[in-house]
Amino acid sequence: MIEAKGLTKQYGDFTAVDGIDFAIEPGEAFGFLGPNGAGKSTTMRMIAATSTRTSGELRVLGFDPESHGPEIRAQLGIVPQADQLDEELRVIDNLIVYGRYFGLPLPYVKRRAEELLEFAQLTEKRKARVDGLSGGMKRRLTIARGLINSPKAMLLDEPTTGLDPQARHVLWDRLFRLKEEGTTLVLTTHYMDEAEQLCDRLVVVDKGTIVAEGSPAALIRQYSTREVLEVRFGSSRNAEAATVIEGIGSRIEVLPDRVLVYDDDGEAAMSAVHERGLQPITSLVRRSSLEDVFLRLTGRSLIE
Amino acid sequence: MNEQLLEAPAPTVRGPLRGIYAGNTRSVVARGLQVIARNNWLIVVTGFFEPVFYLLSMGIGLGALIGTVEFYGAEVPYAAYIAPALMAVSAMNGAVYDSTMNVFFKMNYAKLYQQMLSTSLGPLDVALGEILLALFRGLLYASGFMLVTTLMGLNLSWTAILAIPAALVVAFGFASFGMAITSYMKTFQHLDYVYFVMMPMFLLSATFFPIEVYPQGLQWVIQAMPLWHGVDMIRQLTTGLIQPSILLHLLYFAVMIVVGLWFTTSRLRALFLR
Amino acid sequence: MSGTVQRRGLVDVGGVDHAAVARSSRSWGWWFVAEHRIRSMRSYVASWVAIGVGSPFLFLLGLGVGLGLLVDANQGAAGVDGVPYLTFLAPALAMATVMQTASQENTYGVFGGFKWFPMFFAMNGTPIGPAHIVIGFQVSVLVRVLLPLVAFVLVMVLFGIGSAAGAILLVPIGLLLGAAVGFAVMSWVATQTEDRGQLSFIERFVVVPLTLFSGTYFPLETLPWFLHWIGWISPLWHAAELGRAALYGAALAPGMALVHVGYLVLLAAATCLLSIRTFRRRLDR
Numbered sequence: 001m002i003e004a005k006g007l008t009k010q011y012g013d014f015t016a017v018d019g020i021d022f023a024i025e026p027g028e029a030f031g032f033l034g035p036n037g038a039g040k041s042t043t044m045r046m047i048a049a050t051s052t053r054t055s056g057e058l059r060v061l062g063f064d065p066e067s068h069g070p071e072i073r074a075q076l077g078i079v080p081q082a083d084q085l086d087e088e089l090r091v092i093d094n095l096i097v098y099g100r101y102f103g104l105p106l107p108y109v110k111r112r113a114e115e116l117l118e119f120a121q122l123t124e125k126r127k128a129r130v131d132g133l134s135g136g137m138k139r140r141l142t143i144a145r146g147l148i149n150s151p152k153a154m155l156l157d158e159p160t161t162g163l164d165p166q167a168r169h170v171l172w173d174r175l176f177r178l179k180e181e182g183t184t185l186v187l188t189t190h191y192m193d194e195a196e197q198l199c200d201r202l203v204v205v206d207k208g209t210i211v212a213e214g215s216p217a218a219l220i221r222q223y224s225t226r227e228v229l230e231v232r233f234g235s236s237r238n239a240e241a242a243t244v245i246e247g248i249g250s251r252i253e254v255l256p257d258r259v260l261v262y263d264d265d266g267e268a269a270m271s272a273v274h275e276r277g278l279q280p281i282t283s284l285v286r287r288s289s290l291e292d293v294f295l296r297l298t299g300r301s302l303i304e
Numbered sequence: 305m306n307e308q309l310l311e312a313p314a315p316t317v318r319g320p321l322r323g324i325y326a327g328n329t330r331s332v333v334a335r336g337l338q339v340i341a342r343n344n345w346l347i348v349v350t351g352f353f354e355p356v357f358y359l360l361s362m363g364i365g366l367g368a369l370i371g372t373v374e375f376y377g378a379e380v381p382y383a384a385y386i387a388p389a390l391m392a393v394s395a396m397n398g399a400v401y402d403s404t405m406n407v408f409f410k411m412n413y414a415k416l417y418q419q420m421l422s423t424s425l426g427p428l429d430v431a432l433g434e435i436l437l438a439l440f441r442g443l444l445y446a447s448g449f450m451l452v453t454t455l456m457g458l459n460l461s462w463t464a465i466l467a468i469p470a471a472l473v474v475a476f477g478f479a480s481f482g483m484a485i486t487s488y489m490k491t492f493q494h495l496d497y498v499y500f501v502m503m504p505m506f507l508l509s510a511t512f513f514p515i516e517v518y519p520q521g522l523q524w525v526i527q528a529m530p531l532w533h534g535v536d537m538i539r540q541l542t543t544g545l546i547q548p549s550i551l552l553h554l555l556y557f558a559v560m561i562v563v564g565l566w567f568t569t570s571r572l573r574a575l576f577l578r
Numbered sequence: 579m580s581g582t583v584q585r586r587g588l589v590d591v592g593g594v595d596h597a598a599v600a601r602s603s604r605s606w607g608w609w610f611v612a613e614h615r616i617r618s619m620r621s622y623v624a625s626w627v628a629i630g631v632g633s634p635f636l637f638l639l640g641l642g643v644g645l646g647l648l649v650d651a652n653q654g655a656a657g658v659d660g661v662p663y664l665t666f667l668a669p670a671l672a673m674a675t676v677m678q679t680a681s682q683e684n685t686y687g688v689f690g691g692f693k694w695f696p697m698f699f700a701m702n703g704t705p706i707g708p709a710h711i712v713i714g715f716q717v718s719v720l721v722r723v724l725l726p727l728v729a730f731v732l733v734m735v736l737f738g739i740g741s742a743a744g745a746i747l748l749v750p751i752g753l754l755l756g757a758a759v760g761f762a763v764m765s766w767v768a769t770q771t772e773d774r775g776q777l778s779f780i781e782r783f784v785v786v787p788l789t790l791f792s793g794t795y796f797p798l799e800t801l802p803w804f805l806h807w808i809g810w811i812s813p814l815w816h817a818a819e820l821g822r823a824a825l826y827g828a829a830l831a832p833g834m835a836l837v838h839v840g841y842l843v844l845l846a847a848a849t850c851l852l853s854i855r856t857f858r859r860r861l862d863r
Contacts (some may be wrong), residue, residue: 048422050418050421050422066323067322067323068322068323069323069426070314070315070317070322070323070326070424070425070426071314071315071424073421073422073423073424074311074312074313074314074315074423074424075311075312078422080418080422082415084415084416084418084419085419086335086414086416086419087414088339088342088343088414089335089338089339089342090342093338097331097334097335097338098419098423100328100331100334100335101328101331101332101335101420101423101424101425102312102313102328102423102424103312103313103315103326103327103328103331103424104310104312104313105310108310112309112310149311149312149423149424150309150310150311150312343774344774344775346775347775347778350779350782350783351782353782353783354782354786357786357787357790357791358790360790361790361791361795362790362795364800364801364802365791365795365796365800365801366645366649366795366796368796368800369649369652369653369658369663369796369800370645370648370649370652371652373648382648493621493622493625496625496629497625499629500625500628500629500632503633503636504636504640507636507637507640507641508636508640508641508644512641512644512645513644513645513647513648517643517644517647518644
């Protein structure tokens with residue numbers, strides 16, 4: 001459905017996307033996971049034919065974006081990072097007018113807009129001004145708007161960034177429904193929990209290149225242990241304590257505010273730490289996440 | 305969702321315009337009209353008053369001091385002399401305001417064009433749509449102003465009616481260029497430079513007095529500017545003193561429109577499809 | 579709060595004498611506000627200088643000279659108000675520019691200070707109070723107004739329009755007009771919480787009509803009598819009359835000088851108080 005080989009984008013001397021390969025199949029939920037500035041949004045814009053690649057190959061729905069932008073965009077639903085809603089129009093008119101940009105017939109667009117409002121749980125806000133909506137509502141409206149042309153694939157750039165936890169869960173629920181109905185979802189995120197919740201398959205991107213690829217579970221299996229022990233000794237003492245911990249678990253990571261000990265059995269690692277005479281201020285055993293995968297692959301934390 | 309879902313029709317434009325034009329300008333125009341109808345019709349309507357204020361003040365007040373002015377050999381009352389110029393200025397101002405201030409805001413703050421260009425629309429659809437909206441506004445102002453000048457008896461010939469399409473030509477020329485210029489602007493301060501060009505054009509382009517008062521060199525500079533062509537063209541029509549030079553004025557604007565459209569489309573492409 | 583301060587951390591309680599800060603803000607708060615605004619003006623200076631210096635040349639030597647030829651040809655040796663048209667026009671054009679600049683700065687500066695870049699709320703969070711913000715803001719506007727005003731005066735002196743000594747008197751008259759118009763616009767804009775386009779009405783329905791109908795381009799008496807009231811309520815007319823008297827000794831009816839100055843001072847004072855009241859209410863949220 002979407003296929004890239006050696007896809008590259010340069011802005012002057014800066015290489016935002018550096019020769020990446022990926023293939024997205026129909027009906028799957030595919031994620032680009034990486035920190036801010038990794039080149040995720042640029043990749044999304046190239047797929048959406050709103051950014052021209054510098055080199056490499058890209059086919060979207062069988063077309064070359066360079067020459068068939070309108071044809072490709074006609075079949076995509078786009079949810080940009082910052083909600084770009086039309087603040088001069090009411091909620092319902094945002095959907096109708098957007099549908100008209102695709103050249104869809106007005107009576108059809110009007111009916112479809114009502115359905116999508118219901119899907120986005122915004123029926124009560126039908127006539128409201130857009131600038132009065134909450135962040136979660138705006139994002140749901142943006143998603144509803146992206147669905148107006150019944151797209152073959154939805155491109156979602158950081159769909160839940162900036163939302164509170166409750167709004168995120170409402171949004172994930174909506175996206176799950178789309179997935180169940182067989183819509184292809186392509187999303188970028190820097191939240192590992194979001195990637196784990198939504199993606200069948202993902203690529204980890206860093207500095208414009210792909211550093212790993214697979215399903216969330218497979219990536220965690222491959223690059224991390226089952227459990228992680230997090231211990232804190234106070235910001236000035238973490239490094240010193242880490243030298244003492246050395247040797248416990250299969251690997252340790254020292255972060256500015258805490259030390260991570262990778263071990264399939266977190267409780268056992270904790271006992272081992274205590275045996276060496278260390279008393280952490282706080283300690284926590286948790287399951288491994290994509291955050292740990294990222295840390296392992298790049299040596300950096302995902303959210304800085 | 306039980307109804308049969310429609311997919312967006314694939315754009316059918318072929319040839320060199322493929323990729324930049326989807327043949328759906330009307331949806332951009334419809335959006336603009338809806339916003340005017342719902343939100344800012346008051347602002348649009350009040351824009352009509354500025355040239356009328358100028359006409360009343362300068363025409364009556366200054367007219368009493370000046371009397372008549374010579375135009376192509378005929379003595380024209382001062383109010384009838386400045387009325388067509390104000391019409392040309394108003395066409396220019398409306399078009400420039402729409403294609404600079406308004407477009408700047410939509411481009412950089414409302415992100416409207418990013419929205420439009422994430423659909424099957426192309427940059428040429430957007431540019432044409434915005435320009436048509438500016439022309440619609442220009443048509444309203446020109447017609448309203450025409451009504452006022454007719455009531456005041458300032459139209460000296462039946463050819464004055466042609467001043468309305470002529471004002472649209474002037475507006476088209478400025479609007480098609482304005483968007484391209486705006487695309488280079490990064491901050492609101494840059495808009496000041498637009499007015500730095502517009503102000504002298506407004507004051508010196510034979511608007512309030514003939515350019516013969518200036519030295520020959522300066523006259524040539526003024527005659528190279530678009531507003532002078534607009535003023536002279538509309539003044540020929542409202543006074544009925546039509547000269548062969550009117551064809552030259554039309555040619556000037558024809559070139560301006562074609563070059564401006566090309567310029568704007570390529571700039572939108574560079575900005576949004578990069 | 580002077581001398582070298584030993585820093586112990588990011589928040590150094592010992593380094594600042596808070597009571598002294600509060601005292602100095604009480605008396606000098608308005609100047610801190612003005613200074614802040616003047617500093618932030620730096621990025622605009624290039625285009626302001628271009629426009630400020632360019633506009634007197636354009637208006638006086640472009641428009642004024644051109645219209646002057648037509649008017650003087652028709653009016654003969656008498657001129658307008660006993661002087662050549664350009665001399666008649668010059669002080670009023672300078673004042674019109676002052677009015678326009680003060681109005682624009684107050685429209686977008688005051689609205690923006692509450693809404694777009696809510697600086698007033700940030701200032702109010704320091705020991706600086708609403709009255710300081712109102713007055714400090716206006717001081718910065720007067721600094722801004724000074725630029726085109728001085729440029730106009732210089733052009734008049736250079737080209738021998740009117741008396742040089744009179745031209746210099748236009749500076750204080752212009753500043754008084756700037757304060758009157760500035761506070762008046764501010765007192766209304768501060769009450770506006772949403773921009774639905776009404777902000778542009780000030781320019782469209784107040785500044786432009788006042789410029790056109792307050793005897794700027796022709797004596798007020800040239801207009802029909804039923805339009806004269808526009809001049810009487812217009813701060814621009816009062817300032818222009820004072821300016822003409824200063825520049826070329828235009829005749830003023832006895833006591834009228836006092837009326838003109840009094841009107842401007844009263845307008846400035848009343849709308850200044852009104853602005854402070856509105857600011858106080860709006861900042862206390």
